[in-house]
Amino acid sequence: MTDVLIVVALLLVAGAATAAVLNRDPVRQALVLSFLGLTLALLFTFLQAPDVALSQLAVGSAVTPLMILLTVRKVRRRPGSGGDGADKPAGRER
Amino acid sequence: MSSRVRLWVFLVGAAGFAALFAAACFDLPAFGTVPHPYGVRAVHAALSHHTANVIASVNFDLRAFDTLGEESILFSAVIGTVVLLRQARDEHRKDPEPATVHPPVRRFALLTLPFALLVGLYVIAHGQVSPGGGFQGGVVTATALHLLYIAADYRALERVRPLTLYEIGEAAGEAAYVITGFAAVLAGSAFLTNVLPFGTLATLSSGGTAMVLNAAVGLEVTSGIVVLLARFLDQAVEIEDPGEDDGSPRHTGGGGGNGDDEREPA
Numbered sequence: 001m002t003d004v005l006i007v008v009a010l011l012l013v014a015g016a017a018t019a020a021v022l023n024r025d026p027v028r029q030a031l032v033l034s035f036l037g038l039t040l041a042l043l044f045t046f047l048q049a050p051d052v053a054l055s056q057l058a059v060g061s062a063v064t065p066l067m068i069l070l071t072v073r074k075v076r077r078r079p080g081s082g083g084d085g086a087d088k089p090a091g092r093e094r
Numbered sequence: 095m096s097s098r099v100r101l102w103v104f105l106v107g108a109a110g111f112a113a114l115f116a117a118a119c120f121d122l123p124a125f126g127t128v129p130h131p132y133g134v135r136a137v138h139a140a141l142s143h144h145t146a147n148v149i150a151s152v153n154f155d156l157r158a159f160d161t162l163g164e165e166s167i168l169f170s171a172v173i174g175t176v177v178l179l180r181q182a183r184d185e186h187r188k189d190p191e192p193a194t195v196h197p198p199v200r201r202f203a204l205l206t207l208p209f210a211l212l213v214g215l216y217v218i219a220h221g222q223v224s225p226g227g228g229f230q231g232g233v234v235t236a237t238a239l240h241l242l243y244i245a246a247d248y249r250a251l252e253r254v255r256p257l258t259l260y261e262i263g264e265a266a267g268e269a270a271y272v273i274t275g276f277a278a279v280l281a282g283s284a285f286l287t288n289v290l291p292f293g294t295l296a297t298l299s300s301g302g303t304a305m306v307l308n309a310a311v312g313l314e315v316t317s318g319i320v321v322l323l324a325r326f327l328d329q330a331v332e333i334e335d336p337g338e339d340d341g342s343p344r345h346t347g348g349g350g351g352n353g354d355d356e357r358e359p360a
Contacts, residue, residue, distance in 0.1 A: 047126075050225035051149040054217065058233035063319060066240070070323075070330040077334075 002046060009043035030068040037061030144292035145301040150222045154304040154311075158286040162271055165311055169268045172318045179325040184336040193247040203245030210238030218312035222301035228308045232315025240323060248331045257324055260317040267314025274306050 016036035023029045037060025044053035095103075123130070140151030153161050181187060214235030221227030243251045275286040283289050290302035299305065 051147075051227070051230065054226050054230035055233070058230055058237065062237045063233060063323070066237075066323065067326055070326040073330040074326075077330075 005046045006043070009039060009046050012039040013043055026068060026072045030065040030072070033068070034061045034065040037064070141295070143288055143302060143304065144295040145304050146223045146296040147221065147225065147227070149225070150227050150301065150304055150308060153227065154222075154307040155288050155301070158275070158288075158303070158307060161307070161311070162275065162286070165268060165271055165314055168315065168318050169264065172264060172322050175322055175325050179329050181328075181333050185333050186336075187332050188334050190248040190331050192249065195244075195246065200245050203241045207238060207241040207245065210241060211235060214238050214316075218309070218316075219298060221308035221312070222305050223296055223298065228311030228313075229315050232312045233319055235312075235316045236319035236323065239320060243327070248327065251327075255320065255324070257321065260320045260324075263313055263317030264321055267310050267312070267317060270310035270313070271307055274303055274310065278303065 013036065016032060016039050020029055020032040020036055023032055037056055040060060041053045041057040044050070044056055136152050136156065137148050139156055140146075140148040143151060143155055145151035145155060214231045214233075214237075217226035217231030217234060218228055219231075221231065239255065240251065242254060278287040278289045279285055281287075281289045286303070286307075288302045288304065290306070292302045293300040293305075301308075
């Protein structure tokens with residue numbers, strides 16, 4: 001039973017990691033990275049390493065993607081970089 | 095070096111690595127079966143020091159010096175971020191605008207916030223008893239605070255987050271770890287030796303110095319992550335590059351504002 005769970009978790013990790021590499025948009029990459037963190041946390045839990053799973057869950061699927069998203073927002077706000085405007089403050093283009 | 099030579103160097107290296115790696119893998123003990131000698135000894139050492147969570151015992155007792163190094167890595171990384179992401183002289187600070195939040199999002203975040211905070215503090219406090227500890231709980235606590243940014247807006251977060259206090263907390267956590275280590279020296283043992291009474295197994299006050307060091311790391315990580323995210327949030331929300339302007343009220347940083355008040359519409 002545990003072996004089945006471990007194999008499923010391993011496949012999920014491999015899939016999520018490949019998706020993170022294949023995605024070219026940093027915002028999507030951050031979201032996929034968050035999902036990858038979740039699958040890794042699952043894998044570590046099945047491998048009976050709850051300490052590592054907790055670290056992975058907190059850092060890998062919350063803090064790191066958050067930092068990437070904030071960085072993307074900062075970079076896209078820069079004038080003249082052709083940002084898409086989705087995250088610009090309201091009223092900027094009057 | 096031509097690309098052909100480079101390719102050959104790579105292939106030789108890769109082949110060597112593959113051979114050694116495969117050989118090493120065949121000598122590994124079977125997956126999840128044989129008790130590892132280090133594991134057996136670590137469990138024994140943890141129980142003799144009345145620490146129920148063996149991982150905490152390894153981190154804060156057996157290899158407390160390693161953990162001091164790891165704590166210092168985070169400490170210096172946060173300091174580096176603070177220095178790197180500070181407000182430059184030609185950047186100006188703009189008051190964040192009040193944001194509208196969808197009611198379901200607001201409800202969800204406000205509902206999750208106290209639970210997440212409690213879970214984080216619980217994980218820190220029970221580091222020597224159950225899985226988790228200062229690092230994991232610290233990250234959860236720090237992240238939980240930022241649910242307020244999702245529930246309301248950046249101004250609400252800034253109001254309940256006195257950053258100076260967290261900067262002091264980060265330094266205090268790091269200092270407490272070193273001081274606990276030197277306290278053992280004063281007590282006549284080596285640096286970071288577990289000299290405190292071990293207490294009763296599986297209670298909050300068990301583990302001797304492991305408990306103290308765990309709390310110190312909890313304080314350091316919570317404060318460190320809050321300071322770290324605050325710098326990123328400042329850059330993403332408040333600090334604007336020179337020439338970037340939307341005409342809203344702002345503070346000029348460092349007296350270097352160039353005063354271009356209205357940008358021509360494109």
